[in-house]
Amino acid sequence: MDDAASPLDVEDLRARVRKALDAFLGGCTPALDGIGPETTLLGDAVVSLLSGGKRLRPAFCYWGWRAAGGPDCEEIVRAATALELVQGCALIHDDVMDGSDTRRGQPAVHRRFATLHRSEGWRGDPEAFGTGAAILAGDLCLTWADELLFASGLPMETLLAAKPVYDAMRTELMAGQYLDLLEQAVGGGSVPRAERVIRYKSARYTVERPLHLGAVLAGGPPEVVDALRAYGAPLGEAFQLRDDVLGVFGDPAETGKPAGDDLREGKQTVLVALTLERATPQDAATLRRLLGDPHLSTDGVRDLRQVIASSGALDRVEELIAERTGRAVSALAGSPVTDEARAVLAALAVAATERRG
C-alpha cells in the first residue's frame, strides 16, 4: 500500500455510502406506504439486503471521480450509491435465477417472501409468490437506482454526459448475466467462453464502468478516462476470478453463501474450464458428472475441491489474479491521475482481489 491513509478513506467512504443509501431508501418507504402499507415489505427487503456489502462499485465510481480531479463532496457519494441499487437488482434477480437460498448470510429475497406466504398460510404456491415479489423488488431497485443518480445533486449537464456510460453498464450487466445463464445451459467448458462471461457480467460492470462513470461525471479528460479503464478492465477480471475461487473454496462465514455454492449451481467459471483442460480424464469426468448437481453433498464439494486443486487450475487462477491485478496497478503508474487516487486505487485493487468474502 502506497499511502497509510488509504484504508481509512475506503472505510470512511463505505460509511458515507451507507448513509446516502439509508437517506434515499428512507424516502422510498413513505411512497410505498401511500400506495399500500403492505408494499413497504418490498422496501424493507431492499433495505435489509443492502445493509451489507463491500460497496466496491460506489468506491470505484467515487475514486474514478477523484482520480479525474473531482472534489470530495456528498453529491458524488450519492451518485455512486446509485450503483448499490443496480447491484441490489442484480443480486435479487440473480438469486431467483439461480434458485439460491441465501445472500449475505440472510435468506434470499425470494425465500423471504416465500416464508412470509407460508407463515401466513396464504393461497397458492409460496415459491411462486416469493419469485413474483423478488422480481418486483429487483425492478424497484433498478428504478430507484437512476432516481438516486438524478437526485444526487450533481449538475444536470454532467449527469446527462455520463448517462450513456450508465446505460452501457446496465445493458452489459443484463447481457452478461444472460451469457452466464447460457454457459450453464450449454455446459460451457472452454476458457475463452468463460472469460467472455466475466468480461461483461463482472469486469465491466463491477470495476471498469463504475470508474468510467465517475471519471465522466467529473468531466475528466480522455487520457484519464483511458487510464482508469485500462486499470479497471484487468482488475475487474481479477475480481471475478477471486469470486470464482471463493464460490468453490470460500468459507460460508465470510462469503454469506453455502460452501461450494457455485458447484451446485453448475457455474461455468474460468476455474472450472481450466480444471477440465488440465485434470486427468477420470477427474474431469467426475467434475462433469457432479457440476450442477443441486443436491451435491459436503463430501461431493470436498471431492471436487480436490479435483480442482490437484489439476493445477487453482494455482493457475491465483496466478491469473496476481497477473491481472499487477497489470491494473501498472496501468496507473504513468497515468495522469492524482497521487491520492493512485494510492487508493492500488489499495482497492488489493481489497477487490485478496478478500475472503
Added chain:
Amino acid sequence: MDDAASPLDVEDLRARVRKALDAFLGGCTPALDGIGPETTLLGDAVVSLLSGGKRLRPAFCYWGWRAAGGPDCEEIVRAATALELVQGCALIHDDVMDGSDTRRGQPAVHRRFATLHRSEGWRGDPEAFGTGAAILAGDLCLTWADELLFASGLPMETLLAAKPVYDAMRTELMAGQYLDLLEQAVGGGSVPRAERVIRYKSARYTVERPLHLGAVLAGGPPEVVDALRAYGAPLGEAFQLRDDVLGVFGDPAETGKPAGDDLREGKQTVLVALTLERATPQDAATLRRLLGDPHLSTDGVRDLRQVIASSGALDRVEELIAERTGRAVSALAGSPVTDEARAVLAALAVAATERRG
C-alpha cells in the same frame, strides 16, 4: 366521437410509435451483438413482443403533451414510446409471475426461451432457463425505457422536470403489481381492496401518469395537469374494469390470451369481488372453489361465466365502466385543454373502454 379526424390521429400516432420503437430497438441489437451474438435473442424477444399492442400509454402521453399546448413533433413521440418499453418489462415479468403461456397470441417470453432450451437439448431445467432469460429481457426493457426517454431529443430541463412523474409511475407500477400478487395470495374478495389494486397497477400507470408525464413535458400549467389527471384517474379505472371483463369473457382471437385466463390465475378483480357479494351462497362457493384452479376446464370457465353474469356483477361492472368513462370525459368539458386534444381524448376514452382485446 366529437371529431372525425380523431381515429385517424390515433391510428397515425400508433404507426409513429411503432417507427420510433423500431428505430430505437434497431440500435440496441448491435450493442448486444458486441457483447455476444447469442444475447441478441433477448432483443429479438423484446422486438417481437412490442411489435403488437394498442400503444395506449404512448397515446395518453402524447395527447397529454398536445392538450397542454405542446406542438406535434417526433421528440414527444419518442419520449412517449419509452412507455411501451416500461410496459414491455411489465408484461414480460408479469407473465413469469403468473406463469402465463401466451401474450398477444405469441408464446410468452419465458416460454419462448424454455422452448429454445428444450429444442437445443441443453442442460438443466428448461423452465428455469426461460424464467431467467425473461427476467433479464424485462430488466433490459426497463433499462432501455429511460434510455429512450433521455434520447428523445426533448430539452434536458424538460426531461428533468418530468422525471419525478416518470419515477412515481414506475414505483406505482411495481407496488401495484405486488398488491395484485398479494390479493391473489390472501384470497381478496372485497371490492375496496380490488379497487385499490387497479388504482395503482392500472389507473395511474396506464392513463393518469402517461397524461401527467406528457403535460409536464410540455410545461403545462397546473390547471391543465389537474384536468388531465381528473380525466385520467376514472378512465384508467374504467380501462382496467374492461380488462377484467375481457379476462373472463374475452375472445382469445381478440385478447391474445386463452379464454378465462384471469379465472385460472385466480385474479381478485372487482368483477370477482362483486360476484362474491351478489351471488347466491351456492354460486359464491362455486366461484371460491374454482377460482385460481390452473387446470380449470372450458366447461369450468363456462360455469363461472354463468355465475358471474347471473349474479348481476357483470352488468354492474359495465355500469361502472360507463359511469367512470363519463366522469373522465366530463372532467375535460370545462378544462383549459385544446379543442383538438379534447376531441381525441374523448375518442381515446372510447377506445380504452369499448375494446374487445
